Amino acid sequence: MKDKLLNIYSKSPVWIQNMVCTFKGRIEKKSRLGGDFNKIYSDLLKSEYFDKEKIELYQYEKTKEILEYCNDNIPYYRELFEKINFDIKDFKSLKDLEKIPVLTKEIVRNNFKKLKNPNFEGKVVHSHTSGSTGKSLQFIFTVSAIQYRWALWFRHKKRFGIKPEDSYATFTGLPAVPLNQKKPPYWRENRAMKQTIFTMHHISNNTVESIVKRLNKGGFKYYSGYPSILFSLANLIDENNLEITNSPKVIFTGAEALLKYQRDKISEVFGCLVTDQYGFSEGCGNASRCEEDLFHEDFEYGVLECYDPKKNEDGSTTGTILATGFTNLAMPFIRYQVGDTATWVDLDCSCGRKSKTIKEINGRNEDFVITPEGNKILRFDYIFKDTLSISESQIVQKELGSIVIKIVERKGNNRSDVEKLLRKEIKNKISRGLKVSFEYVSEIERSNTGKFRAVKSLIK
Template sequence: MAARRHHRTGPWIVTDLLLGLYHRLPVAARSAAATLRGYYLRRWRYGADSERLVAEALEREHWSAEQWSTWRASHVAALLEQAATRVPYYRDAWQARRRAGDHASWELLENWPILEKEALRQQPRAFLMSGHGAVFQEPTSGTTGTPLSIGKSRSALRHLYALAAARSRRWYGVLPEDRCARLGGQLVTPLDQRRPPFWVWNGAARELYMSTFHLAEDMIPAYLDALTRYEIRCLTGYTSSLYALAQGVLRAGRVDLRMKVAVTSGEPLVEPQRDIISAAFDCPVRETYGSTENVAAASECESRGLHEWPEVGLIEELDGEFICTGLVNDAMPLIRYRLGDRGRLSPATEQCPCGRTLPMIAGLEGRTSDLLVTSDGRRVFWLNPVFYGLPVRQSQIVQETPQRIRARFVPAPEFADSNGETIVERLRKRLGDLEIVLEPVAELPRSSSGKVRHVIRADNK
């Protein structure tokens, strides 16, 4: 897409005006614009050393615990020293602590306070390392609030994409010549467009980028035809989007859409979704975890172990919440950052049958904002089981007041009144005796990033 370059940064910033101009382009020109942008991004993400970085990443997968401990200690020490002396936000904070008589050492991670997103949102440039060269500015999705702008160095991007090549494409048998499709939240097609194509072809990345905003039941057949026409062998995207697409495959009875792998991201993957996606595309389904802030990342192996990428960041689990320290992005260090995700880390001694020694995440539970508060003050996080085993294609729970819950859902044809009664019963078992409104819909609304928010609290939109 056409865009404007800003001083000292490397991305193309797409404004509303430029996006409108892009949407007026003929279909072929949109794909040409996507391909040009793809070549531009490739210069940031890949270089002459990319294959070496991939090989080194694969080698580290079998390091001993002692090797990882030594590596982590040296990288954390260097990070804390540089952040305390060269990053304006942290430098000012430590100087203020010294003036107040605080002599705590910045060499110990536990002496650093937890960093909230609001601080980063209010003064993003204060987190850029002084003296650093050009950075690539990438916005977060802004699912639960105003997007953040994250500055990344060329070195960080090349390490990240080497890790992705090693621990997703290589693990899953995806070859460089294989064509992939991505269901993402970029507005590659005008929102009000009702006829295909709902995608653009990025020739530089050999990727079909498909809009998540047009996955209505009557439009999904066009998506499936495009997957066949472009000879797609690998699917990636938000879990809810892949699930919606898979349901369309099964409804149509299509058997010509075999993939090597379907890779989910952006939203937790539950077993019923995995089963449907796998059945539709006749392939394994692998879960991945990450964020635009690049302070934590993980991917699932063939043994279904969700392995951390330790090079990206250090994850602390505090009361079920992930607090992360980024290690890969030297341009914008984020230390003890409250990412907003909930999950559980596996014990350090746990070994995966795949033989890799990378640490593991035992489970992902979604965003910390994906919670409901009951009338007696309890905080309830995990509500997916409410819809397990029911003829429901997608669901969303909205807490409108402490006493009223709205359960939106896309029913399958066989949905019956008794299934609605089961939803009400299960919600009351978890939340107490409160008013529950059932709202069957044709499709669920998506956020500005193209994701489906499964839990919404009216006072935390």
């Protein structure tokens, strides 16, 4: 049914596609900015400048509260606490969180039903993440938790003069514009949220002039999107001697680590400040940059731990990020191993905020695939969202016009069905002309740090 609707959408006139985007935007606006959003947003603005003692007390009380809630309502944690003899009465400080084992993505997959709160059956929003390794992971949210996250993100935007009602341009990997479109407009309008959507599949030498004309027409207070997509567009603008004459006030990036060379180029070409916040699909932790360019832990949302810490020569500490969330009662995560590392610094930031500071979120540098249409595709994670039988995967391009998908499969994997699904996803969302082959391996090659590239190019 979904494929049929997508096909109808792709063949519809642009004005109908804009109506569909607006209709979907109206639903999203209600989900994100309706309900308790205004109250949460107002409360977050009041707590933003709490002193250190007040922050520590707040996080201790919220952590104890979520531990008690999990013990009473979540089967997985009830069994775990009993197994490790963890008594919540003995929880005296945040340091006591270390008594609880780390929650990994694999544990979440294997205990999905036990991690769900039975009290929220039928009253939740289903979501998923594929992760940069192609591992599919599903989870659920309360509507209130979704509104809390958006209130948090808009608090970050307010630091740079942006309001929830401001108009903006989004640069995304979702195919709002049909892949086979060969002429402008290479964007779609979501009027319900004052959003214009640009997709990575239509950012190329052939389209960049038209896109720049639309951006220069204006009407955008800010841009948001993947740094890799914005960086690719910035390079094309520069290489084609084009110019942005109507700059946004600020650009916000997310979903990927914002690397310095990307940031510098994006800022130079678009003529504005570029900033970001750190979050992840599981929604149990967040950190946002301040005006002084440091990440501050959004302490009201959860606790970010530095796990397995290593001291650096400059006094900073680098470790794996663990997150304990406060807001999502439908599926609470305690000491969740996100899969990223960060570098914490102990200082009093001149911005005036007293929550823990992070100098750097250490992300991966990914290669890209070149499609037959000449597009550079850096992210493939969303094509794996329905492939629970895949343990890990990697996209490898050895020659132009084709890719190899390396797969570490789980028991019971139906190769024929998975290959059919992935070919269809790539045809519908990446490129109609890209040839796809598959290689089944026992493991994906890792770097010295234990990580691997989700996308690997062998083309010079």
